[in-house]
Amino acid sequence: MNATPAASDLKSLGESFAGRRCLITGGLGFIGSNLAVRLAGLGARVLIVDSMIPAYGGNFFNIDGIQDKVHVNIADVRDPHAMEYLVLGQDYIFNLAGQIGHLESMEAPIDDLRVNTEGPLNVLEACRRVNRTAKLLYASTRQVYGRPRYLPVDEAHALQPIDCNAVSNVAGEQYHRVYFAAHGIRSVCLRLTNTYGPRQMMKDESGRYAFIYYWIRRVIDGHPLMIMGGQQGRDYTYIDDCVEAMLLAAASPAADGEVFNLGGEPMTHLELADVLIDVAGGGTKQIIELPAERRAIDPGVIALDYSKIRKALGWEPRTGLRAGLERTVEYYRNHRDRYWNAGDVAAQQTGALQGTAGAHRS
C-alpha cells in the first residue's frame, strides 16, 4: 500500500482511457468482463469480442449493468476477416481470449494452441495490416515458468513449460514481442498468477479449469472441498488488482515491450481451504490424492516476485485474500442462478446480444 509510481509518464487512468476505443477479446469471460466494467466506468468506448465457446467462461450476465455502455461482437479471434475489421481504429487492444485449462490443454492441445497462440497472432496480424498504433496487452500465465528453480520467481527465471497451455502462452508472449521489435506494434505482457473473484466461470462442476472457483462453488453449496494433495503452493490475485495492473500496463509507454509478473498472497491449498471455509461460515475438507494426470503438470510450490511491476508502474495487490474471498462468496450467493447451471446460463443468454448497445462504429 506504500508503492509510489516510479514512472514519471504515468497519467491518471481516467485521462488515459476516457473516450478512448478499447477492444477486449474474451470480453464476456472472467477477466475481460471485469476489465470492461472498469473501463466503462472510466468513460472508455468498449468493444467486447467473444466467441462464446460453450465450455469457456463467456457469460452475458458478466456485463449486467453496463450493457448499454459497451458493444458486443460475437467472433472468434482466429477469424482473420472479423479481426481485421474489429481492430481498426482501436486505441487499446486487450488480447485476452484464451483457453485457460491446463488439464484441458493436455487433452486437446491443438485447440489450445489455436485459441491461445494462433488467435492472438491473428489479432497481431490484423494490427500489422490496418492498425499499427494501437497498444496491446497480452495475458499470459505463471505456468510458463514450470517448476520453479527458486522462489519467488522473477521474470528472468527460465521458461520451462510442463504443460501444453504454458507452451501456447510462451508463444503468445513471444509473438507480441516480435511484433513490437519488428513492426513497432506496442504491447505488454502480464504473467498472471491464480486470479479469483466475481464473474469467474462456475458452471463447470469438475474443477478442470481451476480449483478455486470449484471450491467456492462447493463451499457455497455445502459440499466438502475436494482437496487434491493440499501441499501445493500458489499465490492469489483478486480480480480488481489484476484489472488495475492491466490498465496501468496498457496506459504506460514505459511498459512497451515488457513482461511483468503479477502476484499476491502465497499459501498452500490446505491453508486456502481453511480461509475459504472460515469466510463462508463453515464447510468441510476432503483430501484426496492428486490424480496422475494432474501431478504430471503440477508446478509444486510457486509464487511470483512482482517487484518489477511495482517499481515500474507502482502496482501492488490492494485486496487481501480474506477480503477478496468475502466479496467473491457474497457475489455468488447473490447470483448463484446466473452462474451455476450451464444449461440455465445458456438459456438466459438467448437474445442477450440484442440487449446490448449497437454497432461499435456508431
Place this chain on the structure above:
Amino acid sequence: MNATPAASDLKSLGESFAGRRCLITGGLGFIGSNLAVRLAGLGARVLIVDSMIPAYGGNFFNIDGIQDKVHVNIADVRDPHAMEYLVLGQDYIFNLAGQIGHLESMEAPIDDLRVNTEGPLNVLEACRRVNRTAKLLYASTRQVYGRPRYLPVDEAHALQPIDCNAVSNVAGEQYHRVYFAAHGIRSVCLRLTNTYGPRQMMKDESGRYAFIYYWIRRVIDGHPLMIMGGQQGRDYTYIDDCVEAMLLAAASPAADGEVFNLGGEPMTHLELADVLIDVAGGGTKQIIELPAERRAIDPGVIALDYSKIRKALGWEPRTGLRAGLERTVEYYRNHRDRYWNAGDVAAQQTGALQGTAGAHRS
C-alpha cells in the same frame, strides 16, 4: 576429430537402425532426404512423409538412387488421420517437416505457426494415441536465441526470438519436452545452425529462405554474389555432419528429453563469400545494404557452442567449410537441371511417386 563418445550406451549406428522402422517428415526436403539416404544405407526401413508444398524444398531427385529402398507417402503433418496411421509401428520418428524461411515467417506467420508448431504437435498427438514407444527427433534452429548476449551461445542462453519462425520453433521444442515429461514419449531436440550441402532447395531465385544456397546458385551461374551487409557472423554445418548428429541423438537414450546445439566454422558473410568464390574457381561480390525487413530480424553475429553434444554423444563437425563447399558446388554442377528451374523440377516429378517402393506396411 579427437572426440570420444562419453555415453557408454552408444551402440554403433548400424546396430541402432538396421531393420528398424524410421519415419521422416519432410523427407523429400534437404535435411530429410540426406537423412533418408544415410538411413537406407544403414539398412533401416525408411518411410518418407512429405506434403510437397510447392514453395518448399521437397524434390524427388533428392532420393535418386534409393527410390526402391524407401517408401514415400505424400501427406501434410497437420493431417491428424494420416499421421495417426503413419506413426503406428515406427521405431524412430524424425519430426523435420517445416517452414524454414525467417523472412517468410514474418510475411505469413500463421502458416509458419501451423507448419512448424501445429504439425509437429499433431505428430506428437498421433504418438500419444497409438505409439508411445517411438523415439522422436525435432529439428529446431539457432534462431531461437535471437540476438546473442554472449558468444558462443550455449543451450542455457535465454530464448529471445526476434522473428516468427523462432517463436514457432521454440513452441515445437517445448511440446516435445512436455510430451516426454508428461506422457513418457521420448524425444530429443537439435538446434541447427546454418546447414548446407547437396539436396538443398535451389529453385528459389531470391534467397528468401537462406542466403547460402542463393550464393551457391549465383556463383555457379557466374552471377555476382549479392551480399546484404556482409558483417553478419554465422557458423556452418555440412549436411553429413548434421545427419550424423541426428542419428547419434536418435539412437542414444542419454539424449532423451535433451536439447543440443550443433555448430561449425564461424565466419562473416564476407569471409564465406570469399571462400565460396575461391572454391568455385571465380566469381564477384556485390555488396548491398541489408534491407530493413531483414535487418529487423537479423541476429548479427552468432555462433553456437556445441560442447554439450560433443561431451554427451561424441559428435563434432568432421567436414570443414572448404571441403563441404567443394562437394556442394560439384553436386550442383552435376545436377543443375534437377534443381534450378522450379517449373522443370515440378515437371520431372510428375509420376515420381509411382517409381518408389510400395506400401510401407509390406
